[in-house]
Amino acid sequence: MYYLGLDLGSLSCDAVLIDEQGDIVAAAVVPTGARNLEAIERAKAEVLSAAGIGADAVRATVSTGYGRDRVADRLAAVTEITCHARGILALRADTRVLIDIGGQDSKVIRIDSQGRVEDFAMNDKCAAGTGRFLEAMARALQVDIEQLSDLDHGAMQNITLSSMCTVFAESEVVSLIADGTAVNEIVKGLNRSIASRTASLVKRVCPDLNGYPVAMSGGVAHNNGVVRALGEVLQCEVTVPDRPDAIGALGAALIARDKSR
């Protein structure tokens, strides 16, 4: 039998299908768009098709993400915090601090050696420093969001963006462009802003990292520049597992399996 984890986020809907051993059989990430029920069905259909199985082979589904209650026929709805902790335990069991930056929120989770959540912190209501923030900045810089990842290469200055409000930061970026500031310098400044904001969340749940292994999940973990900036600010190595955007869905699938036993 198989177990399905569905993570319905603000930007993407992620699905992970695992087998009885907990190995990933298939995974899919589709844009959530305006109709999240359709996104759920698309993500589900993609993993079932990739695995070559029918829906009846799925023994249990656990949903997570902000739209977790929208998923029908679920065994349970579990928060992203618990799911991300469970997911990272399966991939990097030594992780004690997990930074998850998704489409509209960022979280820092402290995890014990059994994968249990010991403490967590989330950003406030605004989306500063999240995927939405980066999308807006990429738009202002007229580059694709994927390109942002390594655009900071070669930057020598330490430009500071004074505002983390997405609207004000965007106008600040426009001003820097108008002043002739190089794009790589601006991108590095953006990455450092996100990193310092995230670092304050890290300090809330883990005032002294003290060699704790730190990992990162969520769509923003694909951005190498942000990961590098985080490592510099936190003065530690920040590891990124494969498919960091699917960690929540993987955790949900594993919880579905655990609850079914």
Place this chain on the structure above:
Amino acid sequence: MTTVPPLSKIGFTCAYTPLPLIRAAGFAPYRVLPLGDAPDQAGQWLHDNLCPHVKRILDRAIVDDLPALAGMVIVNSCDTMRRLADAWQRIRPDDRLFLMDLPTTAEERAVAYFTTEMERLAAALSDWGAAAFGDDDLLAGIRTYNEIASLFEQARNRLATRQIPMAGVRLQELYNQAATLPWNETLTNLQAFVDELAATPPSHDKVPIFLFGNVLPDPQAFQLLEESGAHIVSDDLCTGSRLFHPIDTQAAASPYHAIAAAMFTKPPCARTFDPQRPARLAENLLDRAQHYRAQGVIGYTLKFCDPYLARLPMIQQKLQQARMPLLLLEGDLSPGTMGQQRTRIEAFIEMLR
């Protein structure tokens, strides 16, 4: 059959208001809770970066979303309440308003000062049409008040081991009733709730949580907490347990002194400071969370509440030392604010399971 005419109401806004005195003077205390659909207009009178509690009260006053009030008592418990009194007088110049001073520190001279403030209030209540009343009337008011306080305490003690659906919602509705309706109605409803809890077998399906903060009167907020898997065993809230706390009349020089002493010995709001025990608020929260067998503590504070902002580090430290998990939430009493906190609450409950 004769019908007893309803008592005239005296409005109030703070848990430090001496309710037995208002009752003894022949009035019904009516708390102007920050609830309802009054449009957000307080910003015309007070700065936008002020306590949402006070602003919501002012919103109600602006659109007259109030019952007929024989007078209004505002306790000068914090600077924002003081500003509320100013704005109230501008908006409703014909209302009778009494601004009552409340010392910041919990000590004997504060009790003496607050006793004189109550005597001043008693004179104002006489001016507002109170029938002549004496110490016996005040003692009778204290007795009824203590009966309500005792029933609330019984309810909380039973909630420590008994879970019934939406118990927190119902308890909050009773707190709101006790603050706004005639006390005889509260006594009847509260007794029925306590009896129902007594007849309920012990159960532990949900995670027992102690709730503290300043103002959270909306039963829907408690519904969200319960739907997230929390069972609120007790609270330390201005709109909850802090309003009714037993008054001991045995050792006091007068009923006035007894009420004043109780104000400074009851679990304090963050605006009250005990110079002998600076950590009293934090210690009290921890003691009570442990007494009610809570597995975790949720703190809900309103934005721009400086007294609580100042106390939170000590509370965090005290709970951390005792390994009592804590979740801090901040809100502004607007509909949906608690909904935005849902993931945090659910994750906290999942963490404690």
